[in-house]
Amino acid sequence: MVLAKSKNAVGLGNSLMNDRFGKGKGADMRRGNQQGIKRTGQNGETYVTNAKQEASWVKMRSVTEQAALDEFLSTAELAGTDFTAEKMNNVKIIHRDQKNPYLLSADEEKRAVKRQNANKKRLTVPRRPRWDEHTTPAQLDERERESLLEWRRGLAELQEVNDLLMTPFERNLEVWRQLWRVIERSDLVVQIVDARNPLMFRCEDLERYVKEVDPKKNNLLLVNKADMMTLEQRQAWADYFLANGINYKFFSAELAKEVNEARGLVDGGHLQDEEDSDEDDLDQDQGVEIVDELAQEAEKLNVEDTREQHEQEVGEEGADGPHHPADYPSLSDERTRILTTDELEELFLENAPDLDTGPDSPPRKTQIGLVGYPNVGKSSTINALIGAKKVSVSATPGKTKHFQTIHLSDSVVLCDCPGLVFPNFATTKAELVCNGVLPIDQLREFTGPAALVAQRIPQAFLEAIYGMKIYPRPIEEGGTGIPTGEEVLNAYAAARGFSTTGSAQPDESRAARYVLKDYVRGKLLFCHPPPVDPPIDTKVFNRDLYDEAHLPEKRRAALAAHAEALVTGHDDSSLLDDAELGPLPPVQGEKTHRLDKRFFGPGAGQSQMNMPFHYKYSEQGTVMSGKQLSGRKFREMVALEKDVDPAELRAAGKKHFKANKKIAKKVRSEYD
Numbered sequence: 316m317v318l319a320k321s322k323n324a325v326g327l328g329n330s331l332m333n334d335r336f337g338k339g340k341g342a343d344m345r346r347g348n349q350q351g352i353k354r355t356g357q358n359g360e361t362y363v364t365n366a367k368q369e370a371s372w373v374k375m376r377s378v379t380e381q382a383a384l385d386e387f388l389s390t391a392e393l394a395g396t397d398f399t400a401e402k403m404n405n406v407k408i409i410h411r412d413q414k415n416p417y418l419l420s421a422d423e424e425k426r427a428v429k430r431q432n433a434n435k436k437r438l439t440v441p442r443r444p445r446w447d448e449h450t451t452p453a454q455l456d457e458r459e460r461e462s463l464l465e466w467r468r469g470l471a472e473l474q475e476v477n478d479l480l481m482t483p484f485e486r487n488l489e490v491w492r493q494l495w496r497v498i499e500r501s502d503l504v505v506q507i508v509d510a511r512n513p514l515m516f517r518c519e520d521l522e523r524y525v526k527e528v529d530p531k532k533n534n535l536l537l538v539n540k541a542d543m544m545t546l547e548q549r550q551a552w553a554d555y556f557l558a559n560g561i562n563y564k565f566f567s568a569e570l571a572k573e574v575n576e577a578r579g580l581v582d583g584g585h586l587q588d589e590e591d592s593d594e595d596d597l598d599q600d601q602g603v604e605i606v607d608e609l610a611q612e613a614e615k616l617n618v619e620d621t622r623e624q625h626e627q628e629v630g631e632e633g634a635d636g637p638h639h640p641a642d643y644p645s646l647s648d649e650r651t652r653i654l655t656t657d658e659l660e661e662l663f664l665e666n667a668p669d670l671d672t673g674p675d676s677p678p679r680k681t682q683i684g685l686v687g688y689p690n691v692g693k694s695s696t697i698n699a700l701i702g703a704k705k706v707s708v709s710a711t712p713g714k715t716k717h718f719q720t721i722h723l724s725d726s727v728v729l730c731d732c733p734g735l736v737f738p739n740f741a742t743t744k745a746e747l748v749c750n751g752v753l754p755i756d757q758l759r760e761f762t763g764p765a766a767l768v769a770q771r772i773p774q775a776f777l778e779a780i781y782g783m784k785i786y787p788r789p790i791e792e793g794g795t796g797i798p799t800g801e802e803v804l805n806a807y808a809a810a811r812g813f814s815t816t817g818s819a820q821p822d823e824s825r826a827a828r829y830v831l832k833d834y835v836r837g838k839l840l841f842c843h844p845p846p847v848d849p850p851i852d853t854k855v856f857n858r859d860l861y862d863e864a865h866l867p868e869k870r871r872a873a874l875a876a877h878a879e880a881l882v883t884g885h886d887d888s889s890l891l892d893d894a895e896l897g898p899l900p901p902v903q904g905e906k907t908h909r910l911d912k913r914f915f916g917p918g919a920g921q922s923q924m925n926m927p928f929h930y931k932y933s934e935q936g937t938v939m940s941g942k943q944l945s946g947r948k949f950r951e952m953v954a955l956e957k958d959v960d961p962a963e964l965r966a967a968g969k970k971h972f973k974a975n976k977k978i979a980k981k982v983r984s985e986y987d
């Protein structure tokens with residue numbers, strides 16, 4: 316019997332033949348010698364292997380995913396030889412493409428985490444080889460290649476022998492060279508991490524490496540996006556960081572930006588509005604007043620947090636306790652404080668070692684290196700610090716490619732390193748997508764990440780935020796009581812009218828892109844608890860994130876109006892349409908009512924002081940005590956009042972500043 320050879324056979328021989336001599340590949344290969352070779356991986360991701368003589372800007376492309384052949388070829392390139400010689404030297408293929416586990420069961424995950432913990436110490440960053448004034452550039456180049464090769468072999472072995480899944484860590488020598496330079500020149504290395512999963516983004520070995528380069532250098536963990544956390548969550552993480560001796564601070568580039576914007580709006584508004592300056596001069600003062608007020612409210616944020624905490628702690632006894640910030644000395648809780656930009660700058664100087672410039676050397680500025688994964692908010696942090704837009708900010712991972720220096724003041728220089736993915740363990744690729752490490756637009760396998768979203772975000776909140784109805788399989792028919800990823804995507808696709816061409820089925824893949832981006836962006840919010848013993852229940856940890864305060868303004872208004880319509884009997888389901896996403900199907904009444912009860916009933920959710928601008932206001936007759944109104948929310952409200960898209964309002968920005976300001980005032984007076 317002759318066995319047909321599998322069409323899908325993917326041995327090295329096949330890979331080589333296909334790659335070298337497959338249709339149209341020869342030319343690619345030749346081009347690759349000059350330009351680097353762009354490839355498409357098994358999961359649809361693209362990546363590039365470096366050719367030897369590339370221009371440096373080409374070399375800076377991130378190389379994070381490599382299949383067998385590419386790993387083999389670039390290993391050969393790094394080793395300064397071609398692949399034939401490498402093969403003859405009997406170098407074995409050191410890395411197979413990672414498995415793509417769908418999702419792990421609780422037991423599997425436990426086992427995986429155990430294996431990860433046992434091997435944690437082996438997660439290293441590559442070291443720059445030693446060099447001195449006698450080392451020639453060519454020698455250094457060769458040593459650096461060797462060092463990277465050794466490092467990659469070690470990690471590949473770690474993965475293979477222990478069956479561990481790793482982040483698609485950076486393999487491009489040029490990117491690591493940027494990091495080495497940033498570390499060498501920095502007095503303080505600030506690792507920026509995403510507050511939703513700080514440990515996933517923290518590289519412990521980087522801290523060790525910083526100390527190895529010079530024991531006088533210091534490390535700081537900056538937990539950015541802290542606006543996404545509740546005070547309780549910050550407390551839990553603060554306890555963990557302190558217990559583990561981690562030098563950390565909370566920050567929010569987004570909040571800092573809003574304060575900057577509020578200030579800039581006034582300045583910019585004056586400049587732009589010269590032509591109608593005689594309209595009413597009084598307005599300028601009022602504008603300044605509004606912004607001053609906003610800024611003051613932002614400054615009060617941490618005090619408010621502290622007060623709230625104090626009131627919780629003292630309970631009834633302290634009901635008529637102190638009311639002035641200065642009356643809370645014991646609660647000036649530095650542990651959970653979200654720093655302002657001024658405080659952050661001060662902190663940089665405090666944490667940097669004393670500069671040993673010597674009597675003859677000129678005084679120099681303190682160098683602060685900013686390092687972190689793509690998308691954790693390095694550019695946003697820098698923008699917030701310089702208070703003006705100098706670095707372009709994007710929601711697409713991997714924008715900053717070369718490190719840049721920014722002279723922040725007479726005493727501080729910031730050094731922004733390209734976003735790079737450090738080697739770290741991951742349980743699943745789905746987790747990597749949800750953490751924003753793998754780009755969503757290039758995603759083919761979306762069921763795993765969608766399942767994580769469905770598991771983490773309560774059904775009722777998903778329904779409320781998207782104004783849709785999810786139909787999970789009933790428990791008696793084998794359902795779990797929690798919708799599957801597919802069920803969520805189906806509901807979303809149906810609500811938005813996304814259907815596949817031809818078969819007119821719900822377009823889950825398109826729905827997945829929206830839902831997953833909302834998750835990465837934090838519209839669908841989930842924060843990981845610190846890994847403590849006994850473990851913290853993630854549902855309890857996150858429960859305060861799914862209340863009415865966390866719904867976008869428009870949805871809140873629409874739902875409230877709809878609830879009222881139900882009471883008065885004038886049901887208008889069009890109120891539930893989302894202007895950004897298109898109309899929803901009709902007949903939402905019963906669902907909304909149920910949601911209102913579940914979410915918006917008395918005591919159903921506690922508001923959190925995690926946004927900068929807050930004051931009491933009422934909406935649709937509901938008093939929402941202690942809610943905050945950020946600059947963005949404020950814009951949304953004005954947009955709602957003017958019946959325009961908030962994005963439009965923002966774009967119009969300074970031009971219509973005065974007109975908007977009047978509306979803003981009106982809205983505020985109505986809601987105050």
Ligand SMILES: Nc1nc2c(ncn2[C@@H]2O[C@H](COP(=O)(O)OP(=O)(O)OP(=O)(O)O)[C@@H](O)[C@H]2O)c(=O)[nH]1
Nearest residue numbers: 540568569690691692693694695709713714715734
């Ligand atoms: N909610 C919230 N979002 C933030 C914060 N900081 C940054 N973001 C958002 O996170 C995304 C990524 O921010 P960037 O500043 O571009 O991130 P980066 O680390 O510089 O990314 P690379 O340039 O790719 O290295 C953007 O959509 C920001 O708006 C924050 O403090 N809070």
